[in-house]
Every structure is written in C-alpha cells, then in structure tokens.
Amino acid sequence: MESTLKGKEQVKLDFIPLDFDYLDLDGKCHIRMFGRTSENKRCCVLDTTDAYFWLFPRAGIDLKKYAEKVAKISLEHASRIAKVEKVEIKDKHFLGNPIKALQVFVSNPKDIAVIKDIAKTFHETLEKKETDINFVTRYIIDKNVKPLEWVHVEGRELNQYIEVPFDVDTDIVVMADEIKPTQEHELKLNFLAFDIESTEFEIGKGEIVMISLADHNFHKVLTWKKYSNAPEEVEFVKDEAELIEKFMKIIHERKPDFLVGYFSDGFDLPYLRARAEQNHIKLDLGLDKSNLSFSRGIMPSAKITGRVHIDLYRFVNNIFAYTLQSPTISLNDVAKELIGEEKLEIDLGHITKELRSTHGKIKDAEMRRFSLYNLQDAVLTSKLFLKLWNNLAELTKVVSEPLFEVSRARYAYLVENNILHNLKRFNEIAASRPLGEEIGERREREKYIGAFVKEPRPDVYEKVAVFDFRSFWPSIIVSFNISMPTLLEKKESGGYETPEFEFDGKKRKFYFQKQEGFIPRILKELLEKRKETKAEFKRNPSPVLEAKDYALKTLANATYGYFGFFGARYYSPECGASITAISRYYIHKTIDEIEKFGFEVIYSDTDSVMFALGNKTEKDAKEILEKINKTLPGTMELELENFYVRGIFVMTKKGETGAKKKYALLAKDGNIKIRGFEAVRRDRCDLAKETQDVVLKKVLEEGKADNALAYVIKILKEVREKKAPIEKLIIRTKLKKAIESYEARGPHVVVAEKMLEQGLPVKAGSLIEYVIAKGNSKERIRERAKLPDEVEKGGYDIDYYIEHQIVPAVETIFAVFGITKEQIIEGKKQKNLGEF
DNA sequence: ACCTCTGGCGATAATT
C-alpha cells in the first residue's frame, strides 16, 4: 500500500493535548491526539511510539539465544501478521533491583497479548511484564507528552482530504517528527454542557422531549413539543429525530473540545444512543464521524472521538464531594453549595406523565417553565464545569493520564498511575497486577492492626488544644522508606525498622532498606505539592481549594491504602501494618510527652492529640509542639490544628465507656466542629439532627444544659402534638446492593421493594427515603416504614420519633450534665446534681 | 469491570 501519511508542508507549532486514542494507519499503530494550538486552532497530531513488553529470563540461560528465539515469534492474528520486530537485552530495575531483561518490540500493541502467550511457553522465560500497559499510557510515558501540558511539535501537515485516511474535523492535522515539552500558553475553554429531558427514566423506554445546551454565553433549548410565547432560547423542531439531528448539528457547528454532562455516562448519552438507534440516526458527536462508543461494564463510560466527554457527576462522586456539606450530590445540591444557584422547581412527574399520554394536556405556561428548567440544568452544569476545571486539570497533571480517564477515576487508579508514570526515571519495569486466584487469596486475607484511638472521659472541657500530624502515614512511608520493594526481613545497617507488633498472629518486626525506594520518592514529591496546596488553602480558603487539598491528601493516604489493596501492583500488607505500627508508636510517644508536660490529654484518634490547657497557656502548648517536632524523624511534622474555647465528649449509648469518634468543639470564631454525632450523619431524620445540633451549640456556648433541655422539651411537645412536619421526619438510607441480596431486611430495604412495585426507579446506589408511620408498635419497625408521600400530616409514629430518633441523639449529651433520659422525656425541669 | 486501608458507633433484624 502506498503511504498516504507523508505530508509535505513542514510545520512547527505549540500544542496542548486534550484527548487521546490510537488507531492503525498504513499498517502501523499511531497515537492520535486532539487539542489546540497556541493560536487556538483545533489540531490533530499523529505520532508513533514503540509497542513493547518485557521478558525476564531464567537464571543461567544464554540471553542472546533466548533473544533470537523470541525475535522469531510470528503468527497470523486478527487478519494480520503479529510478530516480534526486534528484541533488545537491557539493564533495567525491577522492584528496585538491577535485572537483565528482554525488551520485546512488537508490530502492533494489539498483538502483545498473543505474542506474550507464546513467549510464556518458552522454558527460558521466567516472567513477562508490562503486557497490560495501555498504548496511550505507553506513549505518554515514553514520549513525555502529557495530557494538558503544552508541547512543541515539529512535523508535516497532512492534507485532510487526500492524505489522512480517516475523517477528521480539525483545522490542521500534523504528523509529528519531533515533539517535546514547551512553555505554557493559555487554553481557552471551549466546551458545551448539555442536558436531556425524556418521558421515561429507563434507557430504552419513552422518548426524548427536550435537549438544552449551554456554555458561558450560548444558551439553547430544543424541543418538538410546541407551545406559544416560548422563551427566546427555545427552538422548535418537527419530531424526536429532528431533535437529535439538530443537537448533533449544534455540536458540529460550535465544535466544543469538551462535552459536559451531569450523570451523562449513566443517563443522557445511553438514552440518547438508544433513541438515535430507534430513529435510525447515526449518533456522531465527535470529530471523525464515528459513533458514540461505550466501555463495557456496569458503569459504562461514553467516549466521543476528539472531544472529551466529561460526566461531572462521576468526578464529584469519586473525588470532589468529600468536603462538601451537601446532603446529596445531586446537581441541585452541588450547584447550590458551589455556585449559589439551584435548579428550577417544577412538577417533573406531572409533566412527563402528561407527555407520555397521547391526550396529555400541558399548559403553555408549564411548557415554558419546563424549557427553562431544562436550560437551567445545562447552565448549572456549565458553571460547575468552570468551577471544577482547575481541580480536574491539576489532578490530570499529577497522574499524567488523560482527562477522560481522570475525570472518571477512583483513588486506586490515581495512585497506580501516579506511580506508573514516574517509573521511567528510576529505570524501573512495572510490577504486574494480580491475576485470578491471587486476587481471591488477597481478598480473603485477615485485617492487620490499624490506628490507635484513645477512649475519652466524657465531660465538658474548657480551653482545648488540638495537635495533628501533617499527612501522617504518608510522612511515615517517606521517613522510613516503606514500600514493597524496600521491605527487608533482616536489619540492614543504616536502614529502618518498625517497633515489634502483632502481625498474622505472631510478634513481628519489619525492616526497610537505606537506599531510597521509588515509591517513597514519588510520594515525597506528592507531599510537597500537597503541603503547598494546604498552605494556599489556609491563606485563601475556598471550597474548591479545600477540595483540591483534600484530593491530594487523600491521594497520598490512598497510596498507603494501596499497599493493602488486593488489586495492587505493589501489594504488601506487611508494609501497611508497618506503617500503622510506627504510627501507633509515635502517637503514644506524643501523648506521653504532652502529659509529662502537665497537660490532661482528653482524646486522640490516629494522629491527633486533644488536650486541655488547664492553667497553662497557648504559648506553653506551642512550646511543647516545637519540642516534639525537634525529635521527629524525617519529614514527619506535628501541626497545631487549633485552640478551642470548649469541647464536649460523651458516653457511648451503652453507657459503659467514653465514645470514640464522637465529639464537638467550639472554636473562637463561634464555629462548631462536630464529629461523628448523629447531627452529621445522613441516615438520621432532620428533626433529630437539627435538635442535636442546637443542643450541642447551646451546651458548648453556655457551658451548661438548662436552655438546651428546655429546647428539647419544646421539640418533644411539638412531636407529641403531631406538629412535626413530615419532611423533617424523613429517614434517608442508601440501598447499597441489589434488593434480593439482603440477609437482614431493614426498613429501607422493605421501602425499596415497595417503590419497585410502584414502578419507581430503584437500584443499588439509590437513596431510599421513608417515614415511620403510626401503627402496631409490637411489630417490627419495617412494618411501619412508608414512603413519605403515603404519610399524611401528623400520621407519623410519635413514640418512634421520640424514643428512636430524638432522645437517643441528645441523651448522651445531657448525661454529661447529669440529666437523665426520664427527665428529658417527662419534661421535668429537675435540678441536676451539680446544683445541690 | 472496577474496587486505597482499619476503627468505631448505633440501629434493626435475626437468632438463641
């Protein structure tokens, strides 16, 4: 075949890669990147890189002969010849140790699977490595071309119509000859957010009624349902088919680099695809006239060639949401918190019901509202994208994987890729993922010992200081050089060791080598970045910076967790357990020193110490902090978290011990930090949460409980008089698995079954809402659990809400002040012991 | 197909 990829015109340009894929051109696998030039031209860059994997030879064999044998592998596969192109003997490192390995270059990355299978049968072969590295990842690593990092490209411009063997809608296509990192330019965010309204929620049922598109200045609503006095953004089309065509047309005209949805992997795009199929429309949203494609699996990812489809819901769900206050991560809640705007309120159920029935009646005013509602969703999504962009981009740069992957990734993926993308400079070959049986065995391993948590003495404390280690366990990994490749069974001079601790039923001690390992090294660099981000957040607090700091902190902590993760390439529960053992040693030591100094240590969880200042000063506390820090090894550092005016610690409900992981602290600025209490839990009703919140606030601000008690008595009275609004009595519990797989059928499971019967969309992951209604109190609670709609005003179970929701939430707090449950329930404002 | 880890509280059902 004559090459069509030559090109004539020499070009030099600066380019930012946004989207990556690979494809065969002229019989060779090419990387294809889509992005922008520094002149803001839409650009496609083609490049190649070697496809290869590694073979480790058995000891004592003739390497040259082995290499020659491997080099001869050739077979027919998928209607082409899969063969080894060349084999090189290389000096590499594996798990930190020098090793001779064969680098096996193959004709096509897709052939690695079949070729490695043959090579594995050779008696000379000990192991195969890096056979599962994605070709895009391979390219990013070997050519040092990173997602969202500008590169200078020198190459040949290809004539799109004559020389490029695929359709491509960009301003320029370049075959790269040379490509290297260069200075940064501004990237103008060219994107479109979209949202679809349909007559049904289930993919494959119903039809699309309306689609909205939005960016910072473009607003558009498309619908086939005609009505008068439509807002100016609305454009009417003939039918659903034309609606889909028009949607595609707008995307092709506006040419966004990013297509952004909220839950669009789970709903909008699968639904759109189903409807396009039904209408015999080819759903082409990308740059190469190809169909929208989906990755397989329970949570499919919708990929569009040349545009980065970002489902913000997945990023928020996996990475971003942890620092948010919002009760759910619905678009409404997240947008409200981050941009201060909400969805429009409409009766969606009514409208979709009317739209489903052939004789449905919808008023023009309702359709207007519906259109604006749909548009607002797209607008919120677009604003959210701009808000989250920086975090997405930063994380993408840290792990060097494409935005498409990073925006959908969980922490394990980020951890793994942060390591993989840094191996090259250590000349390291990547370890393999576990296979088959190994995974099962790892999953069944016993838990190792984790953190130390001190039992607090329940009381109200004045002037509380809180110390907390910065990135504690990651700093232990770095300071003690802990990782699977640096783990030793015996002590090495100049190396590191753990205290003795119980592991796998035996007293053990582990050792780590002196020579810095690549994982501790990579983590050290991440910690430096995280330290900067934490400082930036302290200087200039914002929810977005807080989320970024949290993501980097958690990426570091998940690197510790990765050691004990069954799917890890660098798996070592011994390391996980060593880290926690060292952490227990240092937190005990820290507690001891603070006590020796004369402070009363109230509580400690993992890496924090809370103590009462007593008759000492904040200056004294800072002094001991400095003293402790002088004794800490490596990069470990204890930080002053804050000084608090007052704090409360309570008993467990059983009343025998002080409750761990439950406390509240009043800061000097009036803010109350609540941890573990029902007030911060999703699965309690609002009335119980709010009541507890008020009680904590009152007792902390006043240092006594009389006003708080009066408040609770008032609330209980209203509950008894059936005055509590149903919304505040709704209990929300997540259905964590398929309904059938529950062994214990709690109220939320039973309600989920009921919802399913009513045709409501319920599946694993749904948040089930229910109210306990009045009924036979001798029966199980689940028998009284009803959908909120089914409970009329005042129809709730008074005793349940008093005995099971409100009183349990406040009784341990009042117990600190000597007030009993009976006093709360009977409303007798008796004098407590302290007042005699 | 994918999944960071352990410690802990408390609600409810299930079992004895």
Place this chain on the structure above:
DNA sequence: AATTATCGCCAG
C-alpha cells in the same frame, strides 16, 4: 429477653 449478625455511615 438477651445476644449476635447485618447494615450503613462516619473518623481518621
């Protein structure tokens, strides 16, 4: 009636 198992969610 008391104890144990299951479940969800949170702290770190």
